[in-house]
Amino acid sequence: MFNFSVEKQTQSSEFDNIKKWDFLVVGGGPAGLNAALYAKRKGLKVGIIVNEIGGQLNNTTWVDNYLGFNMIEGENLSHTFLDHVKQLEVPILKGVYVQNIDYLKPDFSVSVSNGKEYMTKTLLVATGGEPRKLGVSGEKEFINKGVTYCATCDAPFFKEKHVVVAGGGNSAVEGVIDLVPWASKITLVHRSQFRADKILLDKLNDIEKLDIHLETQILAVVGNERMTGIEVLDKHTNKTKLIEADGLLVEIGTVPNSGLVKDMVMTNERGEVKVDLNQMTSIPGLYAAGDITEQPFKQIIISAAEGAKAALAVNQYLNQNYKGE
């Protein structure tokens, strides 16, 4: 009945007492938390600045592919990570956004939405990703009027309703499963073929209220005050049709949260940050890890591992290459 993430809020004054950090981590998803853990163990003066601890783990009901856990709720996994980090007493400034990063060679100044600025010798951007939008007409207009990107948050609003799930990857399949206790009917629509793991797809076989439309592209979300349906193109017949529905859960992957650094460092055409083998960006001392990087497989264990790599590389950089004081 209770989902905890309570802890003693790190007062910003604790953060303010440090004039210059060795290593600041922006983001508290798997990548950021693991980076802080590794850095603290190396003895670095490290802190985490984060809006919401757990990141995308909070949008994930079940995780069943993180080594060591057969099946764990995304949020519980995030608590497990946080407990581990807290044991090492890493200061965490949470509930705030980093709004700007300045490169003051060789250091970095980080401005935060609490109005303060922090100096650091090295910086990790582990800001992950956010849900990719379909980019069709009506989508924006009907956000929270039927269109949603968070199954765990909004499933209760779809009690006895017909919900369309857009996407063909793991998160779309998980979205369908999250909706089963609530929706009266679920229709999965995907523009090509499934990309999800077989083990997940097998679970769909038993869901009687599910209809699946592959090779079907969503063209528009329609409605009046609320959404009432979606317009789709059936690629087999090349005909458009209307699917009446009360809700649309969009689970078509993520876009990187790289806005903070995209004008500073090299990125690819998708806006993902390019890093070297040590997770360093094109600026010395500035690192990136997790879903924000070019690495194509967006997974918890991979993000966590990239965080670890970044922290170890930062330690080496501070010992060998850092030019400041």
Place this chain on the structure above:
Amino acid sequence: MANLLNEEVSKQIKEALAPMQNEITMVLFTKEGGCNTCEETEQLLSEIKELNDKILVEVKDFDKDKEDVKKYKITDVPTFVMLDDKKQYKGVRFQGIPAGHEINSFLSAIVFMSGLDLGLDSKVLDRLAKIDKPVDIKVFVTLSCPHCPGAVATAHSLAMLNENIEASMIEAQTFQELSVKHKVSGVPKIVINDEYELVGNHPIDAFLTELEKI
């Protein structure tokens, strides 16, 4: 009813409440004959009260305690408001039970209402001090929404720091009529003065930017 909080959870809450500075009072409104989640809310408050002696709870009847209903502008039950150590109402209210994820915004309201410094920068405080028109912030939540407590805590902190601002957590399932009225089908949904809408969890300065438009 069995205890809502088991031993492990109680221990965690106790730790979270340890930074409390001064007394706070929660004034809960329920109804004779009960209501949807009234009983659970009352029980939650009384179990929380047992975990820190700086917490006081008063239970009022929506139909009988008319004066208090008027004073705190209570429109439905269960609703509770939080008062500081001088029994001053600072505009912090909860409509519905703050269970599930909302336990986090609940505990954070208690701790900050008790006088713990919110740690905001003077620039933010200056902007906040300039809000001189009445502001009512409704934050609609579901108990399964991990992004919601952040939005509620931000709204409540604005209320604590400016007497023109009132902020409510509203549990959308219990307060269905209100949710339908405000066309809530995704959370967190933030409604300001029944007119302006924000969707999602926003940092304090984004809230302020909205309030400055009023």
